[in-house]
Amino acid sequence: MREELSDPELAGAGLHGAQLRLVPLRRGPFAASSSSFLLEDMTLQVGACSAHMCLAAVAPDRGLLHLSLNPDENLLINGVASGPRSFGLYGSGAEVLRSSEHDVQFALVTFSTALVGTLAEATAGEALLRPGSHTLLRPSTSAWAKITSLARAAGAMVLEAPMVFEGEQPRQALRETLLQAFHELVASVGNDAPVSPPRSSRARKRIVFAADEYLRAHVDRPIYTTQLCRALGVSASALSEAFQSTSMISPHRFLKQRRLGMVRSVLLSREGPRPMVKSVALSHGFWHLGQFAQDYRNAFGEAPSATLERIRGTA
Known part of the structure; x- marks a missing residue:
């Protein structure tokens, strides 16, 4: 599904697994665009948005990954500067306050709680995805590059050949590749301490x-x-x-x-x-x-x- 929106009240309505409310942070027309992929127990959303403040609440039965597609982007997440090449991981019911003074490019992945256990195992059992949790992590450059390249490629394909993902096999292949990249992203964090808000x-x-x-x-x-x-x-x-x-x-x-x-x-x-x-x-x-x-x-x-x-x- 592809959307082009100019109303911030509607821009947060298309995400499965989380509720979003967006408030523009600069003068001028608001603009948001996104491509959404429904992949069984996962949803990938790739898009861009004008400078905004976002209040998000993850659904009780889902988890959420937020990833900036710009390597130099520095967002303010729950009052903490994210730093470049970082990602946010949020458990069911978590509340997230995110702000950027510049236009952003992003990828959001929501996933069922059934997948939470297997994803958390990648960090030696650390409970990164417990209910209500919100964690800011810095992965390896290669793992970050792999998943952002995948997200960009999927978003570009929707523009070039939107009929491709109507078939079950392309969607299944995208899900498997995304899940593998997700595992590698979380596992690459290693023993580095998560960035926690004071x-x-x-x-x-x-x-x-x-x-x-x-x-x-x-x-x-x-x-x-x-x-x-x-x-x-x-x-x-x-x-x-x-x-x-x-x-x-x-x-x-x-x-x-x-x-x-x-x-x-x-x-x-x-x-x-x-x-x-x-x-x-x-x-x-x-x-x-x-x-x-x-x-x-x-x-x-x-x-x-x-x-x-x-x-x-x-x-």
């Missing part, structure tokens, strides 16, 4: 996830920083430090991006009477309509009126 980073990550959970529980109304601090029982400085240190975005901008996303969802909706841009903006707290229009264009690459007219034209 206790302060874990506490800050919990604040960010609690904020996101509160926002998702109140999608019917805009939330502001003061309300969020009161709801979470934290000070404004603690909230700001949590966001800045783990996700490179201020709480104010995070909430503003969320309100812009809510406006866009209303404008894109085909249900009920057609809304007026002004009334939708005001109902979501945007009283300076000129600034709202500029912020909306910066976030989505078009004026809010253009969004509305485009939906009306396809209704």
Whole structure:
């Protein structure tokens, strides 16, 4: 399956085995593309995405591997700089907070818990994939190069000959090759200690996830920083430090991006009477309509009126 998306609200919906929420981290249109391969008890997703903050939760019955395809990329994962040629390994139910100020190329592999035992055996029995675990590891250069080359090749093949993977045998072959490369990647870590986030980073990550959970529980109304601090029982400085240190975005901008996303969802909706841009903006707290229009264009690459007219034209 191949997807090209310009809406961050939809960009995290296509991954099997994990829930993702993306927030853009820079001005300009958001863009994401991905190719997904369903390989029995594994799923491979290869793609690229604009600079963003990602809040991810692994499904209770899955594990997750996150791999950057750029050898020089340095992401912020759970408040820790990943460093080049590293990968993240996450157990069932794990929460992951990942941020990048630059466009990223990535490969994600989700796999059933039935595979967890065999993958963990590659590290002499170390429980890297226990439920809720999140580990950042640095493999050998050759093992990293092998699996990233495989992911890139699979992604390129979808563009060149998309019918190839409709056959069972090509999918089976890809699964076996991917599983072998995965084993070698984990085994190559050897005795090197995993990169673990300090206790302060874990506490800050919990604040960010609690904020996101509160926002998702109140999608019917805009939330502001003061309300969020009161709801979470934290000070404004603690909230700001949590966001800045783990996700490179201020709480104010995070909430503003969320309100812009809510406006866009209303404008894109085909249900009920057609809304007026002004009334939708005001109902979501945007009283300076000129600034709202500029912020909306910066976030989505078009004026809010253009969004509305485009939906009306396809209704």
